[in-house]
Amino acid sequence: MDLLFARWRPWICLIAATLGGALVPLSMAPYSLWPAGIIGLFFIAIALRNSTPKRALFLAFAAGLALFGVGVSWVHVAIAQFGNSSQSIALTLTALFITGLAAVFAAPFYLYGRYLSRSLFGQTLGFAALWVAGEWLRSWLFTGFPWLYVGYGQINTPLSNFAPIFGIFGVSLATCLIAASILWLREHYRTHTSHGAPALALGGIILLYGAGLALAQVSWTQAKPHKISIGLMQPNIPQEHKWEPSYYSQTLDTFSELSEPLWELDWVIWPEAAIPYPYHQAAPLLDQIDQYSKTLGTVFITGIIYDDYEAYKYYNAIIARGAGSGEYFKQRLVPFGEYVPFEEQLRGIIAFFNLPTSIIHIGPFNKAGLNANGVLIAAAICYEIVYPDLIAEISRDKDVILTISNDAWFGYSNGPLQHFEMARMRAIETGRYVIRATNNGVSGFISPKGDVIKHGGRFTREAIVGEVQRMKGTTPFMVWQSWPMALTCFFIIFCCVVHQRYNKFDE
Template structure:
């Protein structure tokens, strides 16, 4: 097994190989919400390896690109909805921008596969060992480069899968490593059986099965301690049409809707309104804030999304922030740190503003909030908020969760209509709850509003695209999971160690 002679029909037929890679990438979307066929993860990896193991680095670049296009073309196709329906662009231009987005994201896979071929050279053994390491490092780079796109990770599927028990220990990147490694083992089993080495195949199968069977047992471990007394909670889902969200003629109506939904819940301990539920800057919303504070019970806190405008000492200028604030028996304002390109700020705006409608979306001039912001306070509890896209960053959430007993995320997924994007977003929030051993409270404009418990399970939810109020009980947590303390560094370090010691030496040692 020391060279790339392990060929299959998938690797020798050019067109069959290309089709297989695109399909394999698309299968990964099916592992995620709303499909949740987590078992397709290793199958997808196996198909990729069957198509790629013998290929030279140049061909691996193209192979990775095809697999990436299959993944992002199926799993991130929801960007078309925001570009076409809400970005004031024609259908042909929206299709073109979506294709550019998908093809650009596919380059991450292309470069990772090329590096895989270079580092492993022609050894099939090295390629199998290094594949999970390269995959995870590629995912990690994609999470921060050019602001990052931490979406569509294979590990997210296991919030309901057998490997989910490992999430509080090694995080989503670690779970992804295990999924990809399992696919590599499947390839190894195929080869060992083909070579009639059934004993070795049996040992490999047993070790892998033990890993998968230990996940559910590990999920029973209580990494954090929940308070014995519950906090009553209510979250309002206004279902405001995106077309009128920023229309000045409808601003008052939106406030009235949220006040009406809250009418019976002013005495609730913690009340949540979604992202930009108050669609005017905080400095202009004084009367609304005063009214809310007057209606709240003595032990009640309302947390709402609201834009912030003022002078920033850090930026040394007046600026807008996408923010969230606590009113009533609580305190604090949080400014969003992880901004969405084109949705909340426009890169190279001096060139792009005014070019097409998509580059002039409402409220697309936010500034990034400062790092190390403290949690909001609500009835004596620390509540760490994350606005929309921020909840997708695993290490960011784990680090900021250390000083809070509750996690909270607000969003307006109305930009993505009835696509699969909002359901993927919910699944990501569930993974963050599982990784940190904390309740995650989710408030959205049109769904999915939910209470997620410390194991990533949905305790309460209300349907999408309805105007309704969710209510339930939540529990603050103390203590930390291993992942909260270490982040993704253990699995990233393991990946680097594998590369250093398993890779083909580019410069041979001197005799």
């Protein structure tokens, strides 16, 4: 029996790693099966035990393919439907994207096989710390793709209450430690050794959930008096018509119709690149809206493409007019969607590298942000809301967070729902209301605790009206951001490496 198991063990480990990778995204939107994330981590951890460096790298790569294959294969929609690409090219580019992400995900696990895989501490604590260190790496490497962090799957559990202190990586680490504790229990009962008493593992799980429940009672920020009434325009402009000159008047008519009954609210907000003209071409329209808003005391906020004639550049921007003022220019651009990496080499090869919006530049940073009749707004455009440290930094001295987006690129896929879930986590991390205005959904209002106050539908033409409050105070995460968690993970890894040198055990 032992010989038979040894023969089949590589395949069992491969299946476990792949299944584990596929389970992790099921803990996130739209499925929200939070136990799936913990079970998936457990399967991956158990598959990697006692692995050589090459074997750990291979198994982690298989897990990464499943993780991103299930979790972000929706990029195919944008490439196939709006990238003017054939199905074969779209599938090839999607496969290359997923493979690249899986390679970045797997790379740290080579170190796991070399320094951590043969001690129980390395297989549990070391695995948890290395997983989170890998998530942190993906937040900035090659400009970053901070998606599918395992902590997002716990947004509806007590573990999310670690976010105001340690951010999403703290929630991820807590999730990984629970999976590690389950592995520790399994090893104790499998080997009947004294490695990690059950009381320690169970105590760790109880402590993490107990601390999360206790932190739920803590309010790191406080609401200021006076509620702000806001109308969000969700026009549902078809992406294929958005930049067609013949459709411009219809677009503006839609906004006018949706906005008409709402101008007496405090704020009226249009989504990303709502106005289908560059800023200077739209000046007459903006002046008209500006004057009308001022007479009513209303703040008008919209996304627009800002054309800088002197620098020959275009910026993705948010502007405030009427009773508001200020501009914000996007700082984190979407590769291929807003700019083309290695542009000189790639432009013209296939139509996907020539998208009409892939001419955007990073704009000048305006620390002041937007001022809405005295309310200071931390603005984020689309993709930027998924960067935890960026949002923590720009919202530190602001009252609310506003993010505008256009997720029509991704159709009815899971991408927009994951995007909205990540906006919820930014609200928890910062203790701020988050207002999200999109072209086609999901638009809505999120409380400082991450609860969805009100939201619209998907691919619906509607105005969503809600209220938010200014928040004062600062969460710990806004002060120190992700560095403490990153350093903690590296310290745990170091301790586990030292421990393995003197305490190894084999199956």
